[in-house]
Amino acid sequence: MTKGNHNLTINGEEIAPGQQKTLMLKMPELYDWTPLSMPVHVIRGKQPGPTLCVTAAIHGDEVNGVEVVRRLLKRSALKKLTGTLIAVPIVNIYGFLYQNRYLMDRRDLNRCFPGSEKGSLAARLAHLVTTELIAKSTHIIDLHAGSLHRTNLPQIRANIDDAATKDLAHAFNVPVILHAELRDGSMREYATSQGIPFLLYEAGESLRFDEVSIRSGVNGILSVMVALGMLPPQKLATRHIEPTVVRHSYWVRAPRSGVFRPHKGLGKSVKEGEVLATIANPTGREEHKVLVPDSGIIIGKSNFPMTHEGAALFHIACYDKPHHVAEQVENLQEVFAEYDVDSL
Ligand SMILES: [Zn+2]
Known part of the structure; x- marks a missing residue:
């Protein structure tokens, strides 16, 4: 089979151009013999083009992506699809259930790629x-x-x-692009080794829905599809977000255990030496200030009010113009707060 051409068979079923199918990929059953399968939605346009696969919940508790795929599949724009969209709302059904x-x-399923037919459960699923x-x-x-x-x-x-990956990363329309080359057995590492442009979208928190993350995800996938020529140009976000490419990021870890009170929020630019958080004795008056070691922008943050020494509190991306990123973050929040939920 040549990728992107007219022949496509998944799970032993052929899907012809112009057809839509929901396939159920058989997975190992639960130990009470309850059968399990991974639903895969395949939508094919009549015209040949790229085959884009969108996967969510390879980590079973990361539910924002499940909602992104659900909303994506409702989009009427998909009627004008060129090429093929393969959408998998839940890859790790086990984790999603539990x-x-x-x-x-x-x-971790995302450390077992490319996997093997006779290996562990994770290897088999990979x-x-x-x-x-x-x-x-x-x-x-x-x-x-x-x-x-x-x-x-x-x-x-x-x-x-990789030039093709870079173009798609920009098309996704988020404030930060984090450059990363990994050797970790992830789906990304394997697909990249096969020459497949691969974007990993990180947004929000596990086990929570976050509207800005969900809307920005749906919008990002649609803009990538426009950039790939899979959809005609269309009105997406009301403002263009100029992403910043970051090549270096680091974690600020708790210098001691206690009650964690952040002073800075997600998306804020922070300067070296500023107070980032306070860690306090929960039963006394002592407080310990956590300072910013190196200027940048906060791209990840702990929400848990208690911490142990060494726990990761903030993920900071280093960039020489963090204020530019902060502006784009505000832009993103405004853009997606303007949408009506029903329109997505
Ligand atoms: Zn994950």
């Missing part, structure tokens, strides 16, 4: 995704959220040293 990032064998989805796609967008009570500013993570 509100957990991992699989039942406590493995193999299923590799053979049935990645192998059929020309482009991939994978949707994530912050883990362990952490919120992420809407951001794209991608290898922007």
Whole structure:
């Protein structure tokens, strides 16, 4: 099969140009023999074009992406589709059911790619995704959220040293693009090794819906589809967001345990030496200030009010013009707050 041309078979079923199908990819059943499957929506335009695969909840508790895919599939613009959209609302069904990032064998599915047919449960599922989805796609967008009570500013993570990936990352229309090359067994690492442009969208917090993250995600996927020629140009966000490419980021960790009170919020630019947070003795009067080690913009933040020494509190992207990013973040929040929920 040549990717992007007229022949497409997933799960042993052929999907012809102009057809739409929901396929159920069989997964290992639960131990009470309850059958499980991964629903895969395939929408094919009549005209040949790219095959874009959008996946969500590879980490089962990252539910914002599930809602992004659901809203994306409702869009009437998809009637004018060129090429193919493969949309997978929940990759890690086990984790989704148990509100957990991992699989039942406590493995991280996103560290087991490309997987194997005879390996662990995680390896088998990774193999299923590799053979049935990645192998059929020309482009991939994978949707994530912050883990362990952490919120992420809407951001794209991608290898922007690849020109095609860089263009799509810009098209997604979020304030921050974090350049990353990884060797971690993730779906991104494997797809990138296969020459498939891959965007990882990080936004919001696990087990929570965040409207700005969801709307910005739907909008981002649609703008990437326009950039790929899969959809005709259309009115998306009311303002263009000029992204900033960041090549370096770091975590601020708790210098000691206690009650964590942040002084700065997500998307704010921070200067070296400023007070970022206070960590206090919950039963006494002592307070300890956490200072900004290196100027940048806050792209991830812990929401949990208690902390242990060494816990990751803030994720800061280093950039020489953090105020520019802060402006674009405000832009993003205004743009997506203007939308009516029913229109999405
Ligand atoms: Zn994730």
